[in-house]
Amino acid sequence: MAAPEPDAPREPDALADAATDPGPATETDPGADPHAHPAPEAEAEAGAPAGREPVTVPSMSAGPDFVLRPWEMSDLPLVREASHDPYIPLITTVPARYSDAAAEAFVRRQWERAATGAGYPFAIVRSRDRRPVGAIGLWLRELPEGRASIGYWMVPSGRGQGVTRAALRTVTSWALRDLGIPRLQLFIEPWNTASARVAVDVGYRREGLLRGWQRVGDERRDMAVYGLLNTDGPADGRAVTAD
Template sequence: MVSALIPPLVVPHLPAGDFSLRAWSLRDLGLVREASADPYIPRITTVPSVYSEAAAVSFVQRQWQRAASGEGFTFVIVRNRDDRAVGAASFRPLGEGRASLGYWVAASARGQGAALSAVRAMSTWGLSTLGLDRLELYVEPWNTGSLRTAERAGFHREGLLRGWREIGGERRDMVMYALLPGDI
């Protein structure tokens, strides 16, 4: 049911260099299959840890529901040269002119710039088009790839949030990053 207080969101198509961000589709089930087999992605997302077509379809439908309920924007990261879905990105409004970004990339596509391209596209869109005042990223301290992605996208490290989020049944520390309009 769509809330009367929060209007449904329309997930835009965002160009991102060699990649694009678009709304989820049932043609993205192959990406869900690959992500389900990853040892980490299902722990930090709602990607099913055991793949079945029914579980994958349910996952995609949850992405649609997030926009329909006004909760946030969820994107598929698509490689332009072959239209292959390689990862996912999220943009969740937090209120007070802020939003939180998240992303993951399938193992077969890591190291190609998909995450960086997605973060830059969402950042430009959020700060310029939507006029937000602050974007935030939260990264586990050991995740050097995501730490580098945040920094290369212009985010500034603000500090360590101890026990910030539950992941895999335990509280985990997170490094907090922020990007302001003057940073881009």
């Protein structure tokens, strides 16, 4: 997973789209979660720059098998499954102890992030059965400096299907081409080789190690930073707005 927004205040029972979302395990390793990395929620929780306008979260096709769309209250089963994962609640605002009230609050926070211009939170939905299997977010806190971060996570039932690559590829292409953001970055724990492979496959480059960059659970953890510039060439894939 890509880390959610760093050091975002966590509500007692929730943490779902922080930039440190546990990167899901690689598509070939169902046990790992290469779809989680810290960046989405934490950054959004930290707040958007003063005066930022609300944003509209679009629905987009992520290849033939998945769709990215705004969060809905019907996504509570996704929050429930994520809350039972040992890693996702540590790096996101997904509730560690599930309740319908906590899950509903989590979904409302996603709406608030768009309403305050903090970023674009997406639910990742499998097309064949319309089942939500993960989350990805584009976070805009540092947009005035010409950069944004992406974080994502995938629940166990969605792993091993290429979901993370498809979602990251789509959001990356859309952010660089349609939104014109000069630089995108991911923060991934060094042990999470599955998430790192996904990032590299999409075109990101490892740029260095940030020591003690983010709090995960009760300790500060190192994060490897991966970057992609809009001058690096087209991302691997094209975003297609869904009808």
